[in-house]
Amino acid sequence: MMSNANALMLLARRALTNIQTPVLSFRCFCSQSSSSYSSAPSSSPSAPNNKLFVAGLSWSLDERSLKDAFSSFGEVTEVRIMYDKDSGRSRGFGFVNFTNEDDAQTAKDAMDGKALLGRPLRISFALDKVRGGPVVIPRLSNINMFGRRS
DNA sequence: CGTGAGCGT
Numbered sequence A: 001m002m003s004n005a006n007a008l009m010l011l012a013r014r015a016l017t018n019i020q021t022p023v024l025s026f027r028c029f030c031s032q033s034s035s036s037y038s039s040a041p042s043s044s045p046s047a048p049n050n051k052l053f054v055a056g057l058s059w060s061l062d063e064r065s066l067k068d069a070f071s072s073f074g075e076v077t078e079v080r081i082m083y084d085k086d087s088g089r090s091r092g093f094g095f096v097n098f099t100n101e102d103d104a105q106t107a108k109d110a111m112d113g114k115a116l117l118g119r120p121l122r123i124s125f126a127l128d129k130v131r132g133g134p135v136v137i138p139r140l141s142n143i144n145m146f147g148r149r150s
Numbered sequence B: 001c002g003t004g005a006g007c008g009t
Helices: A002-017 A063-071 A101-111
Strands: A051-055 A076-083 A090-098 A122-125
Touching: A051 A063, A051 A101, A063 A076, A063 A090, A063 A101, A090 A101, A101 A122
Parallel strands: none
Antiparallel strands: A051 A090, A051 A122, A076 A090
C-alpha cells in the first residue's frame, strides 16, 4: 500500500521537476503518411489532372507553337496561355490539356526541364481551382425528397 | 532596349 503512495509522490515529483515530458505513452496515428488523397499517384505532386501547368514560356510564344510542341506527345485538347491585358504580352505561363493523363505525364516528363525558344520550360500539373469558371449550380428548386411538387 | 516567379476568364 505504501508503494502506491510512493509511486504517486514520485509521479508528482516528476511532474514538478520534469515538466518537459507531459505524455509520452500516447502516439497519434492521425497521420498515416503517404498520400491521403484518393486516386493520387505516388510519383506526381499536385493534382493528377490532364491539365498541365506550363511555365517558363517565352513572352513571345504562341499557343499553336506550344500545342504543336505538346501534340507530339499526345492529343492536346486545350491549350491556353495567359496574357496580360495591361502590357498585352504573355505572362510566360499557360495550360495544356491532354486527352489522357498518361500522355500528359509523358509530355511533362519529356518537356519539363527542357528549353523552348531559348528559355527552360517548367511543367507541372495544374490545380483544379479555376477562377471565373462556369459555376454549375444544382437545381435546388427541383430537389424534392418526397416527390411532392415539381 | 531590359525583365522571369508562378496557377487561369
